[in-house]
Amino acid sequence: MTTSVMSRNASFAARSYRTHGIVLRTYKLGEADRIIVMLSPEYGQIRAVAKGVRRTSSKLGATLEPFMLVDAQIVHGRTLDIITQAQLQRPYGQLIAADYTLFTTANVMAETAERLTQTDDESSAVQYRLFHGALAALSRNQHNPSRVLDSYLLRALAAEGWAPNFSECVKCGRPGPHASVNIVLGGSVCVDCKPSGSLSPGPSAVMLLAALLAGDWDLIDAADMADQRAASGIVTGYVQWHLERALTSMRHIERTT
Ligand SMILES: [Zn+2]
Incomplete structure (x- = not known):
């Protein structure tokens, strides 16, 4: 040559x-x-x-x-x-675009993925894997789309070093599940440590949050509807806290389930 x-x-x-x-x-x-x-x-x-x-x-x-x-x-x-x-x-796009709920859910995931990967860093491969896994799950329509979103959001934030702890008290380490969560402190808090401004969704909702973070779908799919709503509210608050402002497309999601 x-x-x-x-x-x-x-x-x-x-x-x-x-x-x-x-x-x-x-x-x-x-x-x-x-x-x-x-x-x-x-x-x-x-x-x-x-x-x-x-x-x-x-x-x-x-x-x-x-x-x-x-x-x-x-x-x-x-x-x-x-x-x-x-x-x-x-062709995930084809399957997802055919369903309004799946489409708006996928948009929130995509907006989050875009924000979390704006700068070059080592988490790209993990962020890709999490986003791909969540899109595939949405397109199969096996689980409630809101739970796929909640689980994705918690795991995507955890991959950036913002993993919440829903298993023990984040202040004193006492094993849970505890009834309360403090978003700013990053997880569940026991009855003795609980600062004012904490949310109290109850221990079963806090267990659901731990399952969403772990991707434990047997537990997630079996969760009570009130716990699902409470957990979603906490996930949204946690994402907003960490991304500093509300995701604009979050407004378009009808969080009725
Ligand atoms: Zn404590």
Whole structure:
């Protein structure tokens, strides 16, 4: 191989890469293009342009819809990377977009995943795995979508180092389940330590929170409806506390279940 061929190959390899990814969201760019925000296990959050995808003749357009798992070929561009090819691996987007509740739930998950992966860090692979697992569960529609969301949110925050503790008192360590939770302190609190401003959903709701964090679906699916609502409220409060502001799409979810 001559030197010139070698350097040409090396520069091509540096300019393009191939990865699996799940589309988190898309937005319009110019007349016919879209910016695709993707989560990849290897590269974390990717923002890349898909050219011409808003034309009806574009095959790439249907593939690069929210919640689709794709195998993409991407070229480094001057300002933004460009997706040159994408093959559909799993059509989660199709299944999820057909159901309003699943769609709004998946949007909250995607918004959370996008915020948690804004900066390059070592948790990308874990965040990808958690998001993928939750999307797959939603598309199978095996569990209550609100519980899939709650479990995903707790686990995604835990992966960033914000794991709550619902098994013991976070102040004195006394084993639970306790009846109260303090969001700011990060978990359950016993009756002696309980600061004012703590919530008291009861021990069975606190056990449900521990199950959501652990992904213990036998316990989650069997939970009492009042406990499910109480646990959801605490998960929402916990996410809001850590993400500093309410997730905008949280408002669109009808948390009736
Ligand atoms: Zn205590």
